[in-house]
Structures are given as C-alpha cells and as structure tokens.
Amino acid sequence: MTGNAPPAPADAMKDIVALCKRRGFVFPASEIYGGINGFWDFGPLGVELKNNLRDLWWKHMVTTPPVGPDGAPVQIVGIDSAIIQNPKAWVASGHVGGFSDPMVDCRETKFRYRQDHLIVLKADAHNWIAFHQEASTDDIDRKLKKLGLPVRKTEYERVPLTQVPVSEYSNITGPDAKTKGTLTEPKQFNLMFDSHAGPIKDDANKVYLRPETAQGIFLNFKNVLDSTRVRVPFGIAQIGKAFRNEVTPRNFIFRSREFEQMEMEWFCHGDDAKKWRDFWFSERTKFWQSIGLKSDNLRVRDHDKDELSHYAKEGLGTADIEYRFPFTAPDFGELEGIAHRCDFDLTQHQEHSKQKLEYMDPDDNTKRYIPHVIEPAAGLTRGVLALICEAYTPDPNRPSGVFLDFHPSVAPKKAAILPLMSKGEHPEIATKLYMKVREHYNIDLDVKQNIGKRYARQDEIGTPFCFTIDDQTSADHTVTVRHRNTMKQDRIHLDSVIEYMRTNMNTATGRS
RNA sequence: GCGGGUGUAGCUCAGGGGUAGAGCGAUACCUUGCCAAGGUAUAGGUCGAGGGUUCGAAUCCCUUCACCCGCUCCA
Numbered sequence: 305m306t307g308n309a310p311p312a313p314a315d316a317m318k319d320i321v322a323l324c325k326r327r328g329f330v331f332p333a334s335e336i337y338g339g340i341n342g343f344w345d346f347g348p349l350g351v352e353l354k355n356n357l358r359d360l361w362w363k364h365m366v367t368t369p370p371v372g373p374d375g376a377p378v379q380i381v382g383i384d385s386a387i388i389q390n391p392k393a394w395v396a397s398g399h400v401g402g403f404s405d406p407m408v409d410c411r412e413t414k415f416r417y418r419q420d421h422l423i424v425l426k427a428d429a430h431n432w433i434a435f436h437q438e439a440s441t442d443d444i445d446r447k448l449k450k451l452g453l454p455v456r457k458t459e460y461e462r463v464p465l466t467q468v469p470v471s472e473y474s475n476i477t478g479p480d481a482k483t484k485g486t487l488t489e490p491k492q493f494n495l496m497f498d499s500h501a502g503p504i505k506d507d508a509n510k511v512y513l514r515p516e517t518a519q520g521i522f523l524n525f526k527n528v529l530d531s532t533r534v535r536v537p538f539g540i541a542q543i544g545k546a547f548r549n550e551v552t553p554r555n556f557i558f559r560s561r562e563f564e565q566m567e568m569e570w571f572c573h574g575d576d577a578k579k580w581r582d583f584w585f586s587e588r589t590k591f592w593q594s595i596g597l598k599s600d601n602l603r604v605r606d607h608d609k610d611e612l613s614h615y616a617k618e619g620l621g622t623a624d625i626e627y628r629f630p631f632t633a634p635d636f637g638e639l640e641g642i643a644h645r646c647d648f649d650l651t652q653h654q655e656h657s658k659q660k661l662e663y664m665d666p667d668d669n670t671k672r673y674i675p676h677v678i679e680p681a682a683g684l685t686r687g688v689l690a691l692i693c694e695a696y697t698p699d700p701n702r703p704s705g706v707f708l709d710f711h712p713s714v715a716p717k718k719a720a721i722l723p724l725m726s727k728g729e730h731p732e733i734a735t736k737l738y739m740k741v742r743e744h745y746n747i748d749l750d751v752k753q754n755i756g757k758r759y760a761r762q763d764e765i766g767t768p769f770c771f772t773i774d775d776q777t778s779a780d781h782t783v784t785v786r787h788r789n790t791m792k793q794d795r796i797h798l799d800s801v802i803e804y805m806r807t808n809m810n811t812a813t814g815r816s
Numbered sequence: 817g818c819g820g821g822u823g824u825a826g827c828u829c830a831g832g833g834g835u836a837g838a839g840c841g842a843u844a845c846c847u848u849g850c851c852a853a854g855g856u857a858u859a860g861g862u863c864g865a866g867g868g869u870u871c872g873a874a875u876c877c878c879u880u881c882a883c884c885c886g887c888u889c890c891a
Binding site: 317318321322325326332335337338339340341398399407409416417418495515516548550551552554559622631641643681702703704705722724725752753754755756757758759760761763772774775784786791793 | 817818826827828843848849850851852853864865880881882883884885887888889890891
C-alpha cells in the first residue's frame with residue numbers, strides 16, 4: 305500500500321504465514337487450545353490448493369502418465385494403502401531399527417550430536433577425545449594441542465562412540481568441550497509414532513503410523529501384479545498422510561509431524577535403473593516447472609555420497625529437486641527426491657514375510673528377478689508451500705500491496721464474478737453467470753463492497769481472472785475481464801466466458 | 817533439547833498495579849460506481865494458559881503452552 309520496497313526474504317515468510325491464516329490457506333492446528341507443535345490445518349483455500357496439486361500429480365502419474373524413452377506411454381497404477389500396517393513391515397523396511405538416531409548432548413556446550421557420528425580417540429587411559437567422524441587431521445591436532453596432549457594421532461586408538469560403554473563416558477572430552485565427562489548418555493529419538501491396535505495397551509499389539517507411504521506400495525507389489533496386467537517396467541503410485549515424530553518441527557508446514565506424500569515406485573530391471581532414474585528426474589522436474597515453479601528458485605541436485613540412505617548405498621543414489629524457500633535462502637530445501645532403492649525393499653519383505661516377491665518375465669519363464677525400484681517421492685505439503693512462496697509477490701502499486709501469482713492450474717479460485725453494483729440488475733446477471741461457470745471451474749461470486757476491495761481480495765488469494773458485470777453488460781451482453789498480474793482489462797462477450805477461461809487456463813499469467 | 821525474542825479485538829500494534837485502547841478490517845444502512853472512496857451505526861477482548869503476591873493484576877513473581885530466530889537434528 306505504501307511505496308516500500310518488497311520485504312527481505314526472511315520477513316517475507318512472516319507475511320506469507322500471516323496471509324495464509326488471514327485468507328484461509330493454513331491455520332495452526334487446534335489453535336483455540338493453544339495449538340500443537342508440528343501440526344497444521346488447511347483452510348478453505350488451502351485445501352483447494354492442495355487438492356489441485358494432488359490431482360495434477362495423479363493426472364501426470366496415473367491418468368495420463370508420460371511417454372517413455374521408447375515412445376510408448378508408461379504404465380502406472382494407483383493404490384491407497386492403510387496408514388497402519390503389520391508392525392513387521394516396519395522391521396523389514398528398516399524403520400524400527402534404523403529410523404531412530406541415538407543422540408548425546410554435551411552438558412558444557414549444549415551441543416547435540418548423533419552418537420554414530422562421533423569417534424573417540426584414546427590419548428591415554430583416562431584422556432579420551434571425541435571428534436566428529438569427518439573432522440580433519442588439522443582439527444584434531446589443534447584440539448589435542450589445546451588440551452595439552454601430545455599430537456600423535458596416528459598412534460592413538462580410534463573407537464566409534466557407539467562402542468564405548470556409557471560407564472566410561474567420564475573419560476571423554478566432547479568435540480566442542482574443554483572439560484571431561486560432559487557428554488550425556490545416548491537418548492533414543494525414534495521418529496515413528498506408535499499406537500496400539502485394540503483396547504489393550506501392551507507390546508504385543510503395538511503398531512506404527514507409517515513414516516512414509518512407500519512401504520504400502522511394496523507390501524502390495526504382489527497383489528498388483530496378480531490383479532492387474534501390468535508388466536515390468538511399471539509403476540505404483542500413492543498419495544497419503546505420513547507421520548514423523550520430528551525432534552524439531554520448523555518452518556511453517558515445511559517440516560511438520562503429520563504431512564502428505566506423493567510417491568511412485570517404479571519397478572524395472574536392475575540393468576535399466578540408470579535409464580529410468582534419468583527419465584524420472586527429468587519428468588519430475590518438468591512437472592514442477594509446468595505448475596508454476598519456473599524461477600531459479602527451483603534447482604536439481606545429486607546427493608553427496610554421505611547423504612545416501614540405507615537402501616541406496618549400492619545403487620545410483622538420490623537426486624533431489626529443491627526449492628529455495630525464504631527460510632532456507634540462499635540455500636534450498638528438499639521438495640522431491642528421486643531415489644534408486646535397488647531391490648532393497650522387495651528383498652527385505654521377501655525375507656521377512658517368506659513370500660515370493662520375484663517377478664517372472666512373461667516372455668521367458670526361466671527369468672526371475674527382484675525388480676529394482678526408482679522412487680520419485682514428493683512432499684505434497686511441501687509442494688503447497690513452494691507454490692505459495694513462489695506465488696507471493698509484493699506489489700506496492702496495488703491496493704492489496706501483494707498478490708499471489710499462482711499458475712491458473714493450481715489457483716484455488718480460477719475466477720471471480722463481480723457485479724459492479726449491488727443493486728439493479730448487475731447481481732442477477734452475475735448470479736446467472738456464476739451458476740453457469742461453476743459447473744466447469746471453481747469460482748467465487750462476490751457482491752458486497754466496492755469493486756476495488758473485491759479486486760484486492762481476489763489478488764490476495766491469487767485468482768487469475770475477475771469478470772465484472774456493469775451497465776454495458778445489460779446493453780450489449782459483454783463483461784470485463786480483469787487480469788490479476790497486470791490489472792488490465794479486456795471486454796468479452798458474456799457467452800464466451802467459459803471458452804475464454806478454457807483457452808487461457810494453462811497459459812495465462814496476464815503478463816503479456 | 818539449549819539460547820534469545822514474541823504473545824493485548826479478525827489484522828497491525830499502543831498501554832504498563834485502579835472501569836480495556838487506536839488504526840485498519842467485519843456487519844447493516846445511506847451515498848458512489850472499475851481498483852482497499854465517504855458517512856452513520858453496530859458487533860468483537862476473561863490482555864496465550866495456569867498458579868502466586870496484593871484491597872485490587874493485562875501490568876509484578878513463578879510455571880506452562882504456542883510461534884519466530886539461532887544451535888542441534890532431519891531416509
């Protein structure tokens with residue numbers, strides 16, 4: 305509203321959160337009870353935005369999947385599995401054993417470390433020094449010197465902290481500490497929520513809320529093969545809630561404890577994994593660009609070796625599609641990971657379940673193998689956040705001071721019908737038009753208040769088009785189209801509104 | 817989990833032991849009719865929650881919750 309410059313990125317996040325609440329995109333969960341850390345509710349506009357993204361993903365994956373490298377459309381089917389599965393599934397997947405990271409705290413420095421990241425160097429019987437496993441020899445020398453110990457590191461015994469009994473922690477000086485014995489005993493941080501199936505609360509009926517939707521797909525691999533006519537290579541897609549008991553939920557809906565994933569497991573022969581990984585990496589990048597993440601805030605990146613997950617150690621690794629969120633800038637945050645999971649999951653489930661999960665080549669019955677998996681796994685919740693951040697556009701030259709530059713395909717409201725006056729025949733014509741257009745598109749009808757306030761409101765929720773009925777409408781059956789981004793207007797015939805929206809829906813930004 | 821900050825009307829914020837405030841917004845009506853215009857009126861708050869001190873607490877003290885920033889962490 306004033307002539308101020310656009311807010312700095314860090315401030316932008318504050319404004320975005322406020323806008324999301326004010327206009328009904330995202331509310332803090334159970335807010336009237338003081339909220340609950342790590343949980344968020346989607347409001348009337350947020351759910352439309354999220355559903356749009358969800359439906360577009362499903363369309364790109366399942367309904368109209370892309371054309372593969374060989375020129376034929378690829379084959380992907382969908383499922384919707386239960387959030388709670390037999391707990392053995394999570395033992396097999398590695399989540400019960402591995403989805404927890406024992407942590408040690410330093411009482412002196414208040415730093416916290418992953419126990420399995422620390423190495424202990426035994427300088428003598430009672431002077432042990434802990435280091436991060438990646439500490440350079442220079443770092444180690446400097447630390448030894450500072451503590452007055454001889455610098456002879458190659459001669460010292462090196463032991464992972466995980467192998468040091470807690471009773472001997474009193475000998476250890478922490479990585480950033482000056483005094484001995486400040487490391488606490490390791491604490492378990494299991495990231496899986498658990499519950500109990502049935503009324504009795506004991507270990508026998510302990511169950512877990514899924515920390516990823518992927519496992520539900522692997523558990524149904526055989527069912528899908530047996531009930532459909534898919535042949536390798538093919539994909540199984542799923543969208544749904546997942547739960548992680550994050551130590552520190554942060555950054556609005558970026559890392560919450562309950563979130564939504566869009567995952568597709570692509571089953572192929574191990575020899576073809578590289579080809580498909582590249583294919584999906586490229587397809588998934590195009591997808592995000594096609595729905596509006598076009599700026600250089602979107603980037604693609606191959607994982608470093610040390611980031612590889614437990615299932616990808618032997619494979620081609622993971623490539624990330626990342627977005628530069630205001631709170632990560634100038635860094636990027638993960639939006640989607642395209643992982644080569646090898647045959648890890650199916651092999652694990654075959655071993656644990658004792659069920660044959662091999663694929664038999666239909667052209668050659670002697671060929672049996674466990675397919676490899678390429679997994680494009682995207683965060684639906686994070687996608688929504690990226691769309692909002694990308695759309696957020698401060699503009700001091702308009703009454704709202706800001707507008708959301710959504711691509712029309714994701715905009716929660718595609719258009720608003722606005723009678724210029726709340727009296728006379730404008731509202732009647734507007735209502736008629738609204739009833740007609742709403743059969744095709746999600747739109748608003750707004751009658752109250754002066755036209756400027758109504759345009760401002762639509763700007764703030766990112767509605768691409770406003771159709772306004774004025775006195776000329778009753779004379780010659782035309783309405784004005786007001787474009788969100790430019791605030792410019794055209795006049796079109798009343799009967800061509802739907803056609804106009806159809807032709808402009810996929811391309812229109814109003815910038816031209 | 818640690819350190820710092822914040823919490824008063826839908827939003828932005830002022831107040832700082834003695835009847836709860838402003839601007840914007842919302843609602844109704846009037847006026848106007850293409851970019852948050854003007855007028856009149858109305859509604860809306862147990863000052864984040866709980867406890868304590870006090871004749872009296874939004875204000876002082878303690879506890880707690882949530883959010884933000886920084887650490888830490890994140891398949």
